Amino acid sequence: MSHNTAKQVNENQCQQCMPLGGVIAFKGIENAMVLVHGSQGCSTYMRLVNVEHYNEPVDIASSSLNEKQTIYGGEANLKKAIDNVLRVYQPGVLGVVTTCLAETMGEDLDRIVADYRKERGETGIDIIPVPTPSYSGSQTEGFWAATRAIIARYARATEKHDRINVIVPHISPADIREIRRLLDLMGCAYTLIPDYSLTLDRPAGGKYQKIPLGGTRTEDIARMPGAPLTIQFGETCPDELSPGRWLEQQFNVPLVNLPLPTGVEATDRFLLALQEFTGRPLPEALALERGWLLDGMADAHKYNAEGRAAIYGEPELVYAVVRLCAENGIAPAVIASGTRTSRLAACLEPVIANLDERPELLEETDFATIEAASLRAAVNLAIGHSGGKFFTERHGIPVVRMGFPIHDRIGGQRILIVGYAGSLSFLDRLTNSLLEAKYATYRERIRHQMGITGGI
Amino acid sequence: MEDLCTQPLTGPAACISERAGSVMTAGKSKSGIHCSDDSLAGAVSQRACVFCGARVVLNPVTDAVHLVHGPIGCATYTWDIRGSLSSGPEMYRNSFSTDMKERDVVFGGEKKLAACIDEIVEKYHPPAIFVYATCVTGMIGDDIIAVSKAARSRHGIDVIPVESSGFISGNKVVGYRAAALALMQLITPKDGETVAPTRDLNFLGEYNLGGETWLIKRYLKEMGIGINVAFTGDSTVAALKRAPGACLNLVQCTGSMHWVALQLEKTFGTPFMDINFFGAENTAESLRKIARFYNDPTITARTEALIEREMTRIRPVIKRYREKLAGKRAAIYVGGAYKAIAIIRQLRELGMEIVLTGTQTGNKEEYAEISSLLDENAIVVDDTNPAEIERFLLEMKVDVMAGGVKERVLAYKLGVGFVDHNHDRKECLAGFDGAVRFAKEVYLTTCTPVWKYTTGTFPGRT
Numbered sequence: 001m002s003h004n005t006a007k008q009v010n011e012n013q014c015q016q017c018m019p020l021g022g023v024i025a026f027k028g029i030e031n032a033m034v035l036v037h038g039s040q041g042c043s044t045y046m047r048l049v050n051v052e053h054y055n056e057p058v059d060i061a062s063s064s065l066n067e068k069q070t071i072y073g074g075e076a077n078l079k080k081a082i083d084n085v086l087r088v089y090q091p092g093v094l095g096v097v098t099t100c101l102a103e104t105m106g107e108d109l110d111r112i113v114a115d116y117r118k119e120r121g122e123t124g125i126d127i128i129p130v131p132t133p134s135y136s137g138s139q140t141e142g143f144w145a146a147t148r149a150i151i152a153r154y155a156r157a158t159e160k161h162d163r164i165n166v167i168v169p170h171i172s173p174a175d176i177r178e179i180r181r182l183l184d185l186m187g188c189a190y191t192l193i194p195d196y197s198l199t200l201d202r203p204a205g206g207k208y209q210k211i212p213l214g215g216t217r218t219e220d221i222a223r224m225p226g227a228p229l230t231i232q233f234g235e236t237c238p239d240e241l242s243p244g245r246w247l248e249q250q251f252n253v254p255l256v257n258l259p260l261p262t263g264v265e266a267t268d269r270f271l272l273a274l275q276e277f278t279g280r281p282l283p284e285a286l287a288l289e290r291g292w293l294l295d296g297m298a299d300a301h302k303y304n305a306e307g308r309a310a311i312y313g314e315p316e317l318v319y320a321v322v323r324l325c326a327e328n329g330i331a332p333a334v335i336a337s338g339t340r341t342s343r344l345a346a347c348l349e350p351v352i353a354n355l356d357e358r359p360e361l362l363e364e365t366d367f368a369t370i371e372a373a374s375l376r377a378a379v380n381l382a383i384g385h386s387g388g389k390f391f392t393e394r395h396g397i398p399v400v401r402m403g404f405p406i407h408d409r410i411g412g413q414r415i416l417i418v419g420y421a422g423s424l425s426f427l428d429r430l431t432n433s434l435l436e437a438k439y440a441t442y443r444e445r446i447r448h449q450m451g452i453t454g455g456i
Numbered sequence: 457m458e459d460l461c462t463q464p465l466t467g468p469a470a471c472i473s474e475r476a477g478s479v480m481t482a483g484k485s486k487s488g489i490h491c492s493d494d495s496l497a498g499a500v501s502q503r504a505c506v507f508c509g510a511r512v513v514l515n516p517v518t519d520a521v522h523l524v525h526g527p528i529g530c531a532t533y534t535w536d537i538r539g540s541l542s543s544g545p546e547m548y549r550n551s552f553s554t555d556m557k558e559r560d561v562v563f564g565g566e567k568k569l570a571a572c573i574d575e576i577v578e579k580y581h582p583p584a585i586f587v588y589a590t591c592v593t594g595m596i597g598d599d600i601i602a603v604s605k606a607a608r609s610r611h612g613i614d615v616i617p618v619e620s621s622g623f624i625s626g627n628k629v630v631g632y633r634a635a636a637l638a639l640m641q642l643i644t645p646k647d648g649e650t651v652a653p654t655r656d657l658n659f660l661g662e663y664n665l666g667g668e669t670w671l672i673k674r675y676l677k678e679m680g681i682g683i684n685v686a687f688t689g690d691s692t693v694a695a696l697k698r699a700p701g702a703c704l705n706l707v708q709c710t711g712s713m714h715w716v717a718l719q720l721e722k723t724f725g726t727p728f729m730d731i732n733f734f735g736a737e738n739t740a741e742s743l744r745k746i747a748r749f750y751n752d753p754t755i756t757a758r759t760e761a762l763i764e765r766e767m768t769r770i771r772p773v774i775k776r777y778r779e780k781l782a783g784k785r786a787a788i789y790v791g792g793a794y795k796a797i798a799i800i801r802q803l804r805e806l807g808m809e810i811v812l813t814g815t816q817t818g819n820k821e822e823y824a825e826i827s828s829l830l831d832e833n834a835i836v837v838d839d840t841n842p843a844e845i846e847r848f849l850l851e852m853k854v855d856v857m858a859g860g861v862k863e864r865v866l867a868y869k870l871g872v873g874f875v876d877h878n879h880d881r882k883e884c885l886a887g888f889d890g891a892v893r894f895a896k897e898v899y900l901t902t903c904t905p906v907w908k909y910t911t912g913t914f915p916g917r918t
Contacts (some may be wrong), residue, residue: 009572010528010555017529039591039622040495041505045533047862057866059842064495070595070623077497084498088471088843100527101591101623104561134527135558135592204910208846208869338528368550387535 012367014312014387015338016405017134019097020046021142023060024170026095026128028194029150030215033091035061037078037107038099052407054173054200059210061085063102070105075112082116086123089210093218095146096129103133126218128153138339139404140314143170144234144241147194151243154218157251158226163189164277165230165253167243169316170404171260173201174416179233179261182419185283186274191220191227193243201413225251229277231270233260236315236343259347260320261418262426263327264293289420296424300431301329307434310334310374310391312367312384313403315344319351320417321383321402322359326351328427332359333377340364371395381433398433402426471843472499478839480823483832489823491838494627500841502789502862503816505622507590508534509631512879513712514586514618514638515548516540516663516688517696521582523552525569525600526590530622531555538879539665543690547582556592565598573607573615583693584614586638594621614693616641628791629817632712639687640719643699651701656684657746658702660717660728661709661794664689666884672733675743675887679758681750687713700724704749706731706742711792711817734798736770736891737805766888774805777895782807784855784902787848789814789840789863790877793822799858799877800829806895811852814840842866856902871911873901 019036023046026034036043043062050058063081065074078096085094098109109129116127130149132142147167166183168176176197183190198214224230230253232244237257239245244255261270267290271282282290307330311321315337322332332352337344340363352359360373367387374382375395382391382399386408391397406412416422477490495501507524511534515522524531531553542548554572556565573585585607589600604617620634645651657676662669669689676683684702685695699720705728707717717728729749731742740763747759786808788799793815800810813826814837827836835848845863848854849870857867860878867874875897877885883897884890 007575008554008568009523009575010531010553012550013528013532013535013553015528016532017527020529035498039505040501040503041508041622042529043500044502044504044862045508045529049533051862051865055865055868057842057862057869059500061498061500062495064497064499064501065623066494067624070591080496081498084472084474084496085500088498088500088841099591100529100561101595104592104595133558134529135556135561138528202869204869205913208850210843210846 007369010366012387012390013338014336014365014367014370015138016049018132018137018139018142019099019134020049021139021144021170022095022097022130022132022146023050024139024196025143025146025150025194026093027058027199028196028215029093030217031091031211032093032095032215033059033061033085033089033211034095034097035063035081035085036097036099037063037074037102037109038065039101040064042099049405049407053405053412055410055413056200056202058200059089065101070101074102074105074107078112079116082127086125091211092125094125094127095150096127097132097142097146098130099132100134103131126153140170140339140341141241144237144243148241148243148246151193151221151224152246154221155225155247155251156222158223160228161223161226163191163223163227165224165227165244165247166190166192167230167232167234168192168194169234169237169260170314171317171418172413172415173197174414175418175422178416178419178422182261182271182286183274185286186271187278187280188274191224192216193221225253227253229253230255231273232257234316235259235347236319236341238342259323260316262320263324263423264290264297264420265327266320266323267418267420267423286420293420293424296427297328300427303431303434305329306438307331307381307430308333308377308379309381309383310336310370310377310379310388312336312370312382312388315339315341317403319344319347322348323351324423324427326355330381330430331355331357333357333379334360334362334370334373336362336365336370336373338365380437381430383430398437400429400433471841471847472496475499479835479837479844480827482827482830482834482836488820489836489838491823492627492819495839500843501839502841502860503839504628506624506628506631506634507588507620507622509628510588510618510620510635510638511631512538513632513635514688517584517586517691517693518542518548519545519582519692520584520586521547521550521552521576521580522586522588523554523572523576524588524590525554525556525565525593525598527556527592528553530590538663539882540663540689541667545692547580552576561592561596564596565593566603569598569600569603570607573603573611577611577613582613584616584642586616586618588618589621591622594623614642627817629711633715635712636716636719639696639716642693643696644723645697645700651698653703654682654684654701655703656682656701657704657706658684658699658726659686660705660707661713662686662689663879665879666882668733668884668886668890671884671887671889675762676746678762679743679747680752680755681746687716700726702726704729706746708732708794709792710794732794732798733886734795734890735802735805736767736774736888738798738801739887739891740767770888770892773892774895777899778805778807780899780903784808785811785853787812787852787854787857789837789845789857789859791816791860793818793826795877796826797829800826802891802894803898806898810834811854812837812848814838846870856898871907873898873904873907875901
């Protein structure tokens with residue numbers, strides 16, 4: 001593994017900015033709206049990238065700071081922005097995430113929000129500020145920081161109960177729905193956070209709601225400290241940002257940190273953890289799905305063995321996909337993230353230790369670096385978000401799209417990679433991409449190798 | 457608190473009372489519209505920022521490097537953002553960032569910026585680098601002018617600072633000016649350099665979305681006129697430097713390029729004219745206007761032949777769409793007024809009624825022109841937001857909307873058709889062929905079978 005530290009310029013970005021992750025987390029809370037404290041462009045860009053990915057209206061307010069406030073402070077604008085958001089959206093929760101600009105100005109959000117409460121009296125909404133300057137992290141850190149701040153805002157010492165806590169990383173609404181289905185099938189009561197499975201993927205029909213229905217209920221969050229267990233799909237999440245770790249430290253809720261249930265091993269681990277808790281056997285429906293996954297893995301293993309993949313994106317997703325590749329004989333030749341986390345390398349070590357070939361790991365990297373490493377490693381498959389489009393455009397390498405953002409294909413919100421069934425449909429996409437390339441080129445390749453130019 | 461959004465729409469009303477002046481009714485409002493101001497905090501404006509305005513204008517310069525000096529997001533969100541096509545270099549489709557971290561914000565980012573420029577020059581040897589300022593670099597006072605100047609003399613290439621700190625304004629027009637200044641700096645001949653005059657023209661405010669520059673170039677070629685360079689669709693640094701050699705400047709996107717045209721007239725004495733190639737009538741008028749400038753009987757004859765041939769070809773196609781679309785109700789919300797005006801005219805040619813027109817950046821004169829074009833009771837709106845759009849679309853029973861990505865998803869949710877008329881579209885909407893494409897898009901989205909299902913319910917018991 002190597003890190004490129006000398007390079008200064010970032011050429012084609014592999015990550016989004018920190019407040020964007022905060023926005024997503026707030027979109028997973030019931031009746032929540034989110035406000036970005038900064039200049040107008042920040043909120044508009046985040047809306048744009050979310051709209052393109054989720055194919056949903058994703059309203060994000062801005063305090064619309066301009067030159068004058070940048071010099072004299074953005075307090076008045078922020079308060080006015082809160083007023084206007086309350087007027088139009090009438091949310092129960094208002095997340096306020098900061099930007100590079102607000103943090104550089106040194107805006108004291110906690111004080112401004114406290115003042116606002118004092119001045120306006122009882123507004124009936126909870127305002128939750130989260131500092132998210134992009135020079136301190138990517139969307140991944142923003143997502144964890146906001147999720148943790150939301151839990152910290154509502155969590156109360158409460159009587160023990162049997163609803164387990166489930167904390168998910170930045171995955172697709174379809175993935176959240178599948179995790180919920182697995183929990184339901186295992187007979188678990190749970191509080192899942194942040195749950196944007198409906199809010200960022202709302203079905204058509206009914207009256208249009210400015211704040212979509214769905215999301216984790218704040219009264220459920222308040223009771224999370226009484227849970228018997230927290231399952232967090234966040235092995236790569238550092239402790240200082242970890243919502244599950246916070247619940248463990250503050251309220252002694254045991255934390256089980258698991259990889260996302262992608263692939264047979266990780267899904268087994270998740271269901272095993274649930275089984276240990278409920279004592280119930282694996283339901284027949286899931287036993288069948290597991291069987292179909294294994295059958296599919298056997299059918300595809302020789303094709304998959306020809307795969308050499310570049311896997312890039314947010315750490316938790318990258319980790320999950322590397323595991324899936326490793327258990328199916330696809331070589332994870334290049335593993336890359338625009339984010340740097342202290343944990344990814346350690347998480348990956350046992351997965352890649354026994355591979356025939358040592359993968360190249362690139363953290364806090366850009367696509368110029370990923371592209372160069374991938375060409376050196378002769379990858380024939382890329383797995384990640386739309387930022388990797390140049391793999392195909394420039395080098396003819398297929399990209400299997402997953403993660404965030406997907407802006408050049410439809411259905412980013414429906415990309416499924418978890419559970420036995422989800423893993424199989426995702427694995428089929430990987431295998432079929434390899435096969436598509438193979439069938440398109442093998443006749444010509446063999447003719448060329450054999451030096452055949454005309455008829456014999 | 458009052459919720460104006462849930463009250464019935466009796467005359468134009470904004471959801472937030474402070475925005476009342478930004479909404480008016482054509483033929484009724486006496487005082488004119490409130491516009492060209494900063495966005496209201498918390499109103500969920502559809503506008504972007506100064507940096508965005510500057511980058512969308514400059515980004516189509518195909519062989520230049522676009523280096524964003526700031527934390528990562530600004531570069532991420534504007535990477536390959538336009539649908540501008542290139543006939544050669546692809547450098548512009550990359551996004552370079554100095555990726556400022558906390559340390560750089562505290563201690564200043566000038567050294568890192570200089571190092572990034574050096575790296576880029578060593579790796580790519582580009583003819584020019586545009587260095588964009590962002591909120592943070594403006595705030596901490598990094599001197600991008602000095603760093604750019606030093607890099608210019610170090611490497612002997614154009615390193616052009618673009619003063620586009622986002623917080624200066626939420627109005628992209630301010631960013632257009634920053635880009636215009638950068639362009640003027642690039643194209644103004646250095647001491648001792650001269651550009652030979654030609655009979656070719658420059659095409660300002662044209663970004664080659666879906667190959668639109670190429671289509672117009674084909675028309676002009678047929679008329680016997682050459683394009684010197686377009687600002688900035690499919691342009692190169694070398695071609696832009698030849699800009700002073702043109703005999704005429706056409707201005708299409710006036711918001712971004714009117715000021716540049718004035719500067720070119722002042723500096724090089726080049727006259728300019730406003731033209732518009734969106735819509736068949738606009739295209740025909742614009743071609744005639746250009747031909748008149750050249751005042752050459754051969755050019756005039758060729759122009760008339762071209763218009764006659766193209767109009768004859770597309771008239772029956774447009775007529776077929778018109779039969780399907782006549783009487784349908786349309787809404788428009790786009791970035792600039794010139795585009796809104798062109799779309800009004802095109803929708804009219806399709807027999808449609810325009811019930812709402814708005815822009816992000818229009819000025820008072822432009823809004824006056826817009827309302828003079830519209831029927832009485834049509835709504836005109838500046839810098840609107842999702843809550844208002846939702847209300848307008850529903851209460852005015854809109855069938856189809858023209859606008860950008862953020863409006864599209866809302867329209868679809870409400871069962872309203874949508875035509876993308878933004879800068880990331882992939883289709884050519886200019887010229888005679890573009891008029892057909894536009895009519896086709898309006899038709900296929902307004903009359904799709906899909907709306908029948910999305911607005912219906914399960915036929916059995918639920």
